[in-house]
Amino acid sequence: MTISEVQRKLDALIDVVKDADKVLILMHDNPDPDSIASALGLQYILEQLAKKPSLIGYAGIVGRAENRAMLKYLGIKLCSLSRISLPDFPCVAMVDTQPSTGNNSLPASRSPQIVIDHHPYRHASRKVPYREIKPKYNVTASIITEYLIASRLVLDPILATALFYAIKSETEGLGREVGKIEAKLRHYLYPYVDQKLLANIENARVSREYFQIIHSALEHALIYGDAVMANLETVTNPDIIAEVADVLMRLEKIKWSFCFAAYNGDILISARTIDRANDVGTLMRTAFGDLGSAGGHEMMAGAKICAKTKSSVRKKAFIRQLMNRLLRLTGNDSDRAEKLIT
Structure with missing residues (x-):
């Protein structure tokens, strides 16, 4: 996509949330780096461009040592869905997942207003007002990174590190399922990455049970x-x-x-x-x-x-x-x- 095409999509995204006082960003259960980084990026976009506060929600656990280190060292705040009152959020955005996939805990009775995902298109997503579903992309974080480039927002090291690690881990250092899109975006993000934080995440300590x-x-x-x-x-x-x-x-x-x-x-x-x-x-x-x-x-x-x-x-x-x-x-x-x- 060209930058102008992405900018038009951003305008449409902002239009969807214009009447909502706050947004719930929901990841798939047991979130991985891609869903975490994508949620963080979308949160930043909504705050900066739409001036909308948001909460990142999840169900299950963050179990993998690297994923817990990602939250710790990057200071990412998540909230368990069990502690969230869904009626309090007029707008729900799903990242790295879609309605009725079986891998998220959004009730069937509740429809999201936004879906951003890189998995194959699901029939239930066709009624979503704003949907960006790109199965040819290997990482949802790639979609969010393109949004950030088009937005011309300042890319801080915390967000850049999260997005870079998501792309790297999802494609195993670009050795698995790598495409030109991920390679290009990794090179774009790299200068903004905090290398010390990245090393802390990638070398997370594991338990004896592991x-x-x-x-x-x-x-x-x-x-x-x-x-x-x-x-x-x-x-x-x-x-x-x-x-x-x-x-x-x-x-x-x-x-x-x-x-x-x-x-x-x-x-x-x-x-x-x-x-x-x-x-x-x-x-x-x-x-x-x-x-x-x-x-x-x-x-x-x-x-x-x-x-x-x-x-x-x-x-x-x-x-x-x-x-x-x-x-x-x-x-x-x-x-x-x-x-x-x-």
Whole structure:
């Protein structure tokens, strides 16, 4: 998009909030750096251009050490949705998520006025007054960064660091799903980044429990042809599921990695692939779209399936069935398992 095109979009965005006294900016559950940075950027735009105060809300937890460090070192203030009275906010803006996706806690009875996201377009978003949905972008923070460039607002180091880290972490240092847009915007943001703060975030300290989970995951991981799978059983931090999937994806000769775990009554699955042509987002929708919410991108995706009524024994058997679905779709034999660590 040209700067003039983005400026027109900014004008439309400001017009949507003109009659609202305040705005709730809602991220997806268990927010990651992309959703946090995008919310922070939108908050800055609304305050500076529309003179509207806003609150950044979320549900779930901020579990990953780097994400908690991001909040700590950048001084980002979030508010749990359980402490927010939705009727007090005439305008709701969703970032890095959309209505009816299953990965956010906006009640079905409440419609947002703004949606800014980089995930595939959802049917429920068509009624949203202002929607900026760009599936060709790899990071929602890229959309927000383009808005900031077009706005000509002063880019302070805190916001620049948040946006830069979001782009970097979402694309693993621009090694995964990187596009020209992200490369260009990273170079734009870099001079404004506080390198000390960035280092504090990227080198966040982790707990002993973190290493115990990684150890157990590797010890019990199984290889099926060109796929590797790990079942973490039950976790207290849902972010660790994606972290394990990322670690397993580094295994040589592997095209797919999948990690499963039960969390808060649901079965969560993180999926990765080495080649965007494999389109793991479509794979997950095909495998689990009939069971719960599923989707993502060409190289990284996830799913959430309700299992609240299942006992521990039934959950274990259910996860086995889910694994078999993925193995069939990836062309691997479920009867030929090999332990990662022997």
